[in-house]
Amino acid sequence: MTAPAKTTTLATDYFSVFELPRKLWVDMTALEQKFLQLSWKLHPDNFVNATEEEQELSLKRSSELNDAYRTLKEPVARVEYLLAIEGERKEGEKKQQAPPELLEEVFELNESLDELREAKSAGSDVAGLRESLHVAEKHFGEKLAEVDAQMQATAKDWDAALDNGADDAARKKIMARLNEHLNRRSYIRNLVMNVAKELEEA
Amino acid sequence: MGRIVGIDLGTTNSLVAYIDAQTGKPKCIPGPYGSTLCPSVVSLDPDGNIVVGEPARKRLLTQPERTIYSVKRLMGRGLADISEELELFPFRVDTTSKNVIRVQLGEKSFTAPEISSFILRELKNWAEAYFGEPVDRAVITVPAYFNDAQRQATKDAGKLAGLEVLRLVNEPTAASLAYGLHEKRRGLVAVYDLGGGTFDISLLKLISTSEGDIYQVLSANGDTHLGGDDIDNLLQAFIHEEILQGNEIDFSPHGEIAQELRKELIALKHKLSERESATLKFPLPNGKTFEFEFTRGMLDALIRPVVDRTMTPVKRALADAQLKPEQMDEVVLVGGTTRTPLIRRRVQDFFGRSPHTELNPDEVVALGAAVQANILDRGVSNMLLLDVTPLSLGIETYGGAVGKIIPRNSPIPASAQDMYTTGVDNQTGIEIHVLQGERELAKDCRSLARFTLRVPPAPAGLPRIEVKFLIDANGILQVAAKDVRTGELQQIEVRPSYGLNDAEIERMLEESIEYAEQDFAERQVIEARTEAESILAATAKALAGEQVNSIPAEERGRIDATVAALRESMEGQDYKLVRKRIDELNQATMHLAELVMNTAISTALKGKSVGEV
Numbered sequence: 001m002t003a004p005a006k007t008t009t010l011a012t013d014y015f016s017v018f019e020l021p022r023k024l025w026v027d028m029t030a031l032e033q034k035f036l037q038l039s040w041k042l043h044p045d046n047f048v049n050a051t052e053e054e055q056e057l058s059l060k061r062s063s064e065l066n067d068a069y070r071t072l073k074e075p076v077a078r079v080e081y082l083l084a085i086e087g088e089r090k091e092g093e094k095k096q097q098a099p100p101e102l103l104e105e106v107f108e109l110n111e112s113l114d115e116l117r118e119a120k121s122a123g124s125d126v127a128g129l130r131e132s133l134h135v136a137e138k139h140f141g142e143k144l145a146e147v148d149a150q151m152q153a154t155a156k157d158w159d160a161a162l163d164n165g166a167d168d169a170a171r172k173k174i175m176a177r178l179n180e181h182l183n184r185r186s187y188i189r190n191l192v193m194n195v196a197k198e199l200e201e202a
Numbered sequence: 203m204g205r206i207v208g209i210d211l212g213t214t215n216s217l218v219a220y221i222d223a224q225t226g227k228p229k230c231i232p233g234p235y236g237s238t239l240c241p242s243v244v245s246l247d248p249d250g251n252i253v254v255g256e257p258a259r260k261r262l263l264t265q266p267e268r269t270i271y272s273v274k275r276l277m278g279r280g281l282a283d284i285s286e287e288l289e290l291f292p293f294r295v296d297t298t299s300k301n302v303i304r305v306q307l308g309e310k311s312f313t314a315p316e317i318s319s320f321i322l323r324e325l326k327n328w329a330e331a332y333f334g335e336p337v338d339r340a341v342i343t344v345p346a347y348f349n350d351a352q353r354q355a356t357k358d359a360g361k362l363a364g365l366e367v368l369r370l371v372n373e374p375t376a377a378s379l380a381y382g383l384h385e386k387r388r389g390l391v392a393v394y395d396l397g398g399g400t401f402d403i404s405l406l407k408l409i410s411t412s413e414g415d416i417y418q419v420l421s422a423n424g425d426t427h428l429g430g431d432d433i434d435n436l437l438q439a440f441i442h443e444e445i446l447q448g449n450e451i452d453f454s455p456h457g458e459i460a461q462e463l464r465k466e467l468i469a470l471k472h473k474l475s476e477r478e479s480a481t482l483k484f485p486l487p488n489g490k491t492f493e494f495e496f497t498r499g500m501l502d503a504l505i506r507p508v509v510d511r512t513m514t515p516v517k518r519a520l521a522d523a524q525l526k527p528e529q530m531d532e533v534v535l536v537g538g539t540t541r542t543p544l545i546r547r548r549v550q551d552f553f554g555r556s557p558h559t560e561l562n563p564d565e566v567v568a569l570g571a572a573v574q575a576n577i578l579d580r581g582v583s584n585m586l587l588l589d590v591t592p593l594s595l596g597i598e599t600y601g602g603a604v605g606k607i608i609p610r611n612s613p614i615p616a617s618a619q620d621m622y623t624t625g626v627d628n629q630t631g632i633e634i635h636v637l638q639g640e641r642e643l644a645k646d647c648r649s650l651a652r653f654t655l656r657v658p659p660a661p662a663g664l665p666r667i668e669v670k671f672l673i674d675a676n677g678i679l680q681v682a683a684k685d686v687r688t689g690e691l692q693q694i695e696v697r698p699s700y701g702l703n704d705a706e707i708e709r710m711l712e713e714s715i716e717y718a719e720q721d722f723a724e725r726q727v728i729e730a731r732t733e734a735e736s737i738l739a740a741t742a743k744a745l746a747g748e749q750v751n752s753i754p755a756e757e758r759g760r761i762d763a764t765v766a767a768l769r770e771s772m773e774g775q776d777y778k779l780v781r782k783r784i785d786e787l788n789q790a791t792m793h794l795a796e797l798v799m800n801t802a803i804s805t806a807l808k809g810k811s812v813g814e815v
Contacts, residue, residue: 036409063614067618069613
């Protein structure tokens with residue numbers, strides 16, 4: 001077991017748990033191998049007969065390892081985390097607002113959802129509404145894929161900026177874009193989930 | 203330090219296992235009745251003694267109001283969420299129960315952890331009798347889908363039984379350990395575990411590394427109220443109807459006849475796993491005999507809804523792990539209920555491969571618990587188990603919504619931090635409500651705990667309290683809070699909303715020691731009496747034979763006197779005296795026994811069997 005962390009106030013940054021730079025492209029096989037290797041060292045099972053202090057430390061370190069793994073493993077969670085530790089994650093009111101170019105479609109979708117709910121409570125036929133909602137679900141699913149592709153492209157820009165030693169201003173600009181992608185993504189994802197839920201219940 | 207064991211605390215049966223030092227393999231320990239299965243049934247006899255296992259199961263028929271089964275269904279649950287159980291099971295809930303449910307056994311009432319602790323203590327006794335050494339530590343298995351309160355209740359039961367619970371291990375994960383050791387398989391494994399009262403599905407990845415084998419759980423799902431019990435209930439309701447159609451009898455659903463019928467139906471269900479049809483013959487109180495020919499097809503139709511219900515968690519677990527059924531390399535069946543042919547067929551069809559059933563589905567979880575106990579005992583090992591939390595952890599936010607802080611299927615130990623502040627000036631407390639579950643509203647999730655953060659008076663929004671939530675390797679929540687400005691730490695004891703507090707556990711611990719002594723004394727008396735019965739029977743047989751004519755009258759007189767003395771001692775409760783009189787009778791009959799033995803041997807040599815003597 002390695003020496004205890006010097007400070008207990010500052011949570012270890014997840015990238016450094018895996019000795020990784022703060023880049024957004026992560027080699028998944030290497031990440032998993034490192035995770036398993038560190039688990040062998042840190043897991044509480046190995047400290048059942050150890051001192052209470054060592055047990056505490058194992059619990060702390062292995063939970064950090066697990067938190068880091070589950071965060072870095074998921075591309076979206078990874079971006080969110082990066083922005084959070086860089087102090088650039090801003091959810092704000094933007095999250096609740098529809099992206100301007102989608103306004104019209106979102107409006108239509110909400111109308112269809114309302115109609116579906118009304119039809120359901122009135123016990124009338126919902127087949128037609130279901131059909132149009134399925135179309136909408138597919139449409140917004142495509143939008144989601146679009147955002148993901150944009151996010152991936154911007155993530156590449158971020159990694160390149162790190163490699164090229166870009167200045168603070170340039171980095172902040174990229175992070176602002178990532179932040180926008182995240183908010184947009186979260187909005188569309190909620191829509192898709194709502195539609196799926198209504199369809200499942202119908 | 204005493205020995206360490208692995209325990210499967212099941213809804214229907216419980217088992218205890220250990221690692222055989224010679225073979226290095228796990229083994230289940232048999233009890234006094236020869237079986238490794240201890241029925242999870244507890245009875246309080248009229249003298250106030252606790253009876254556990256097989257003898258308690260018999261009392262389900264004779265003293266149903268003093269006997270309880272399937273108590274696992276009540277672990278970690280409140281009165282509000284057991285209404286379904288109360289309809290289907292003969293639980294006599296103490297109406298004065300507060301947050302923790304108490305169940306009435308005769309004139310006394312007990313909590314579910316206490317009743318479970320009686321079962322654990324019985325298994326501890328089995329192991330101690332087997333080893334001839336004390337047992338003080340255990341790994342106990344729980345359904346993977348058990349929530350924090352249910353896990354805490356199980357840990358409390360272990361403590362009450364005088365065991366240090368080194369780890370709670372998820373049942374399917376334990377089963378995979380036993381299988382991995384047995385089969386040496388690698389790759390993606392699905393464990394389908396349908397027991398007496400719970401259903402679990404776990405997906406694992408078995409990985410070989412240079413340091414050893416890793417069992418990594420990818421996702422788990424399940425239903426903690428779905429199992430063989432439900433099949434029995436369906437069968438019982440069905441036959442009830444059939445009986446009532448042809449007979450006018452008062453059929454109290456929880457009385458003696460119902461228990462007798464249930465027993466017969468369970469036997470019928472087991473028969474139908476082996477053959478295509480079986481006949482139920484049941485004597486009715488009105489003197490008639492109810493006869494019913496049951497086919498496997500009828501059983502299948504009846505239990506299809508139960509089997510269907512298991513498939514939803516299976517699909518969810520696959521979706522969470524982003525896997526398709528055909529990607530699984532192995533499928534393992536665990537739990538006695540998976541002997542049902544319909545279940546085997548459904549699982550095989552779904553995954554497209556025939557499931558493993560090489561290990562006894564009743565024993566495999568206990569065997570795996572023993573493997574994990576051995577790993578923990580040795581401290582270092584070439585096996586490592588990485589499990590997940592089955593349910594998301596969340597905090598109630600404004601408007602009764604839930605903010606997820608640790609998503610389901612996160613590897614454990616897992617943690618999350620959250621920052622809190624005040625909404626009004628000089629507010630001195632912040633209420634925190636911790637929940638577990640996947641629903642969006644707090645009222646639809648399981649309430650785990652409520653506590654109040656202490657805050658020094660300050661203008662609104664100024665205090666900064668950092669709260670750290672940590673799910674440990676047992677899947678149990680720990681909470682710590684820190685005032686960021688002052689650095690002051692707050693110790694927060696998280697007790698589940700339906701759990702026992704430390705004072706209650708302490709009091710029960712004292713009571714349990716009392717019961718343990720009673721248990722021990724009662725067991726000794728019973729065992730001594732049983733032994734006495736068998737030696738008295740053997741003596742009577744010898745005295746009836748012709749060899750008795752070859753012994754002196756004085757010797758005969760001594761035998762008669764010691765027999766009488768033994769009989770007299772059997773009336774009392776002093777087991778030591780009974781044992782002493784048994785020894786005396788053994789001494790007195792030694793010569794006679796020799797004569798009988800010699801005759802038997804010479805007869806055998808003449809070509810006759812001993813039985814003909």
